[in-house]
Amino acid sequence: MSESKRYQGIIERYRDRLPVTPATQIISLAEGNTPLLRLENIERKIGHAVELYAKVEGQNPTGSFKDRGMTMAVTQAVMDGSEAIICASTGNTSASAAAYAARAGIRAFVLIPDGKIALGKLAQAMIEGAYVIQIKGNFDEGMQLVKKVASGSPLTIVNSINPYRLQGQKTAAFEIIDTLGRAPDIHGIPVGNAGNISAYWTGYSEYAGVSPATASCSFCTDACPYSEIPKVQARPRMFGYQAAGAAPFVLGEMIDDPDTVATAIRIGRPQSWDLAWAAVHESGGALASLTDEEIIQAQRMLADTEGVFCEPASAISVGGILRDVENGNIPEGSLIACTLTGHGLKDPDTAINQSGGRVIEIPAELDAVKRTIFDNL
Numbered sequence: 001m002s003e004s005k006r007y008q009g010i011i012e013r014y015r016d017r018l019p020v021t022p023a024t025q026i027i028s029l030a031e032g033n034t035p036l037l038r039l040e041n042i043e044r045k046i047g048h049a050v051e052l053y054a055k056v057e058g059q060n061p062t063g064s065f066k067d068r069g070m071t072m073a074v075t076q077a078v079m080d081g082s083e084a085i086i087c088a089s090t091g092n093t094s095a096s097a098a099a100y101a102a103r104a105g106i107r108a109f110v111l112i113p114d115g116k117i118a119l120g121k122l123a124q125a126m127i128e129g130a131y132v133i134q135i136k137g138n139f140d141e142g143m144q145l146v147k148k149v150a151s152g153s154p155l156t157i158v159n160s161i162n163p164y165r166l167q168g169q170k171t172a173a174f175e176i177i178d179t180l181g182r183a184p185d186i187h188g189i190p191v192g193n194a195g196n197i198s199a200y201w202t203g204y205s206e207y208a209g210v211s212p213a214t215a216s217c218s219f220c221t222d223a224c225p226y227s228e229i230p231k232v233q234a235r236p237r238m239f240g241y242q243a244a245g246a247a248p249f250v251l252g253e254m255i256d257d258p259d260t261v262a263t264a265i266r267i268g269r270p271q272s273w274d275l276a277w278a279a280v281h282e283s284g285g286a287l288a289s290l291t292d293e294e295i296i297q298a299q300r301m302l303a304d305t306e307g308v309f310c311e312p313a314s315a316i317s318v319g320g321i322l323r324d325v326e327n328g329n330i331p332e333g334s335l336i337a338c339t340l341t342g343h344g345l346k347d348p349d350t351a352i353n354q355s356g357g358r359v360i361e362i363p364a365e366l367d368a369v370k371r372t373i374f375d376n377l
């Protein structure tokens, strides 16, 4: 097969918009090129005239959007001669870092919070040969430790504070525009460490030919400079959603003990604080929180209405958007894209516990099978 026809990942596809040269040795697992699925059943069900799409990022090589950033960060780390990468992670970053380190033939050290990591993610990091370090603490504590240990060392941090991560992740916005032929009116996205919302905003801004703000906006107030910047039509309004127990943006301040069923976004001290505020304010968007119950309900609805199984942290985008459509914050006629950040199989425990579906146990006899089926037909 001709190499030029084989899909080779986001760096190859968007190399003119990424920090690479012809000499760059790309470390890729053919990430990106994920489906933009129209959620037709949900559209019909809600009875509002909106066009709703999901960018299904669970279909990336390690099952989350992190792969877009990781291909870029690990490619750069190897070009810089780094022999090891390190990250703190609620799970997906560790799975992705481990995979790309394996692909590159370098070491990965991952710090994960005690207990609160979904089983699938742990399995990935372990089988992919990472040094999995479980700390008696949460993600935010892990992040601080990573920064300290990496400082002045040959380790490359591959959390989203590494600017190459956001460069890779911005390609999801490119793909959405390339698929739709235009930018959506609204983009809904989960917010944890806040790298992804910032990356999407960069991507949308680049395609619209404008630079996103880089100045700091440390707090959401009426006097915020970003609220004065005119909205560029070719960019969507960014709607970010957090879990109610881990919603520093909604509270307007960092928090110490985040907690939520959506363990991926159990983060109280987001690293991309200023960039995320800038994205929301520049775009005329909003930040809101959903309860664990609303999150699980959205996860279940996506699965049993559309057949799309995403993890709880991902479902928050669709749950939040539908609530904002319902309460009029999002106008009728809007074209909306939501990012479903990670695959549902990452967290089988939560799916089974919350599914509400029952496994029916019967004897291995024809009569019993018949009765069970025909009673429920």
Ligand code: AN7
Pocket: 064, 088, 089, 090, 091, 092, 093, 094, 160, 190, 191, 192, 193, 194, 195, 196, 197, 264, 265, 311, 313, 314, 341, 342
């Ligand atoms: C499924 O893996 O932070 O706001 O360490 O796994 O860019 O942090 C994961 C974050 C949303 C939030 N959805 O994205 C990690 C980690 C899923 C995630 C987010 C994460 P950011």
